[in-house]
Amino acid sequence: MSTNDLRVGVVGAGMMGADHIKRINATIAGATVSAVVEPDEQRRAAALATAPGAEGYGRLEDALDADALDAVLIATPGKFHTPVLLPALAAGLPILCEKPLTQDPESSWEVLEAEQATGRRLIQVGFMRRFDPEYAALRELIAAGSAGDLLMLHCAHRNASVPDSYIQPMLINDSVVHEFDVVPWLAGGSIVNVEVRAGKRNSLTPDRLREPILVLMELDNGVIVDVEMNVSIQFGYQVATEAVFEKGVARIGQPGGLQLWQDGAFRIGEHADFTTRFATAYDRQVQAWVDAARQGGIDGPSAWDGYKVAVACQAGVKALESSGPIAVELPPTPDFYA
Ligand SMILES: NC(=O)c1ccc[n+]([C@@H]2O[C@H](COP(=O)([O-])OP(=O)(O)OC[C@H]3O[C@@H](n4cnc5c(N)ncnc54)[C@H](O)[C@@H]3O)[C@@H](O)[C@H]2O)c1
Ligand SMILES: O[C@H]1[C@H](O)[C@@H](O)[C@H](O)[C@@H](O)[C@H]1O
Numbered sequence: 001m002s003t004n005d006l007r008v009g010v011v012g013a014g015m016m017g018a019d020h021i022k023r024i025n026a027t028i029a030g031a032t033v034s035a036v037v038e039p040d041e042q043r044r045a046a047a048l049a050t051a052p053g054a055e056g057y058g059r060l061e062d063a064l065d066a067d068a069l070d071a072v073l074i075a076t077p078g079k080f081h082t083p084v085l086l087p088a089l090a091a092g093l094p095i096l097c098e099k100p101l102t103q104d105p106e107s108s109w110e111v112l113e114a115e116q117a118t119g120r121r122l123i124q125v126g127f128m129r130r131f132d133p134e135y136a137a138l139r140e141l142i143a144a145g146s147a148g149d150l151l152m153l154h155c156a157h158r159n160a161s162v163p164d165s166y167i168q169p170m171l172i173n174d175s176v177v178h179e180f181d182v183v184p185w186l187a188g189g190s191i192v193n194v195e196v197r198a199g200k201r202n203s204l205t206p207d208r209l210r211e212p213i214l215v216l217m218e219l220d221n222g223v224i225v226d227v228e229m230n231v232s233i234q235f236g237y238q239v240a241t242e243a244v245f246e247k248g249v250a251r252i253g254q255p256g257g258l259q260l261w262q263d264g265a266f267r268i269g270e271h272a273d274f275t276t277r278f279a280t281a282y283d284r285q286v287q288a289w290v291d292a293a294r295q296g297g298i299d300g301p302s303a304w305d306g307y308k309v310a311v312a313c314q315a316g317v318k319a320l321e322s323s324g325p326i327a328v329e330l331p332p333t334p335d336f337y338a
Helices: 015-026 041-048 060-065 082-090 105-118 133-144 170-187 279-293 303-320
Strands: 006-011 031-037 055-057 071-074 095-098 123-126 150-158 191-198 213-219 224-230 238-245 249-252 259-262 265-268
Touching: 006 015, 006 060, 006 279, 015 031, 015 041, 015 071, 015 279, 031 041, 031 060, 041 055, 055 060, 060 082, 071 082, 071 279, 082 095, 082 105, 095 279, 105 303, 123 279, 123 303, 133 170, 133 238, 133 249, 133 279, 150 170, 170 191, 170 213, 170 224, 170 238, 170 303, 191 303, 213 303
Parallel strands: 006 031, 006 071, 031 055, 071 095, 095 123, 150 224
Antiparallel strands: 150 238, 191 213, 213 224, 238 249, 259 265
């Protein structure tokens, strides 16, 4: 650790938090994990074993009292983001908050108000797809217009399987949440409505879920988008987009692993889960945040972006339970985020 390093407190040392702790100490320049905040003693001890020099705490407030950190990375489950965001904001610290910002628009609005009260934009939301090189290339192509105007996006979001804790609304709040952020960022418009269609159920889907689903979005610039959301596809993890332009078609997220010709067949390796598919995106996201946090700011999706996604998710969950499109209605952008 260099004395100039940003001292990062990681809150929540489950799957994602443990991954970020390793990333910060092994890959990221200018930062060290100085505090691990995790109520579960076993998980805290396991994380501390990978973070030499870090201190362990059960609550963020205790780490703040000990002046143990300069910035906070939040990796608690979404329903426990607000109780961590509010004290971190009150302490005036830069924050990287894993998606979603919070579970609903009301609590996200409360967080926006708390951030505005600090007078600074301190929250970056972990919509890491914006840092994926392929998404960035597609966004540049769309903005350049060299293939003509963008007309449609076909998105596929496929998980091999999901844990027992994954319930029906999470198809939207935990998974399509990524498309609700990245699609407007790619296509340069706002979501005006969301519709969900559920067709034939996968017999391999856990009993508590009804999927795959098709999520349709209309943007205010006329672009329409479909997302196949699928969490029982078995073969691996695949997040792909096909963009249809006036004069061409572009694809991202195609399998890019080992190519193997054997036994009269041709195979290409595919990802098993998001940790490898988005490894570069997570690294770039955390490095951008550390660089900005060292200057006291953020460099990525803002709390306002998180709020807009919370409104889209609320419409998406309603659409899961009804038929036809549900409007996505946003209040005017507060001056602070304009
Ligand atoms: N960007 C991505 O691709 C991606 C992938 C997976 C998860 N996530 C997000 O990361 C976050 C964590 O997900 P996960 O799968 O690692 O969850 P997890 O359940 O594996 O781990 C969460 C940890 O937080 C701890 N925790 C709960 N409340 C706490 C509190 N108040 N203070 C400190 N620790 C607390 C729990 O004990 C647990 O160890 C979620 O917001 C999730 O949506 C993002
Ligand atoms: O929490 C995870 C994560 O956000 C992944 O990026 C997404 O593909 C999964 O569907 C979701 O369950």
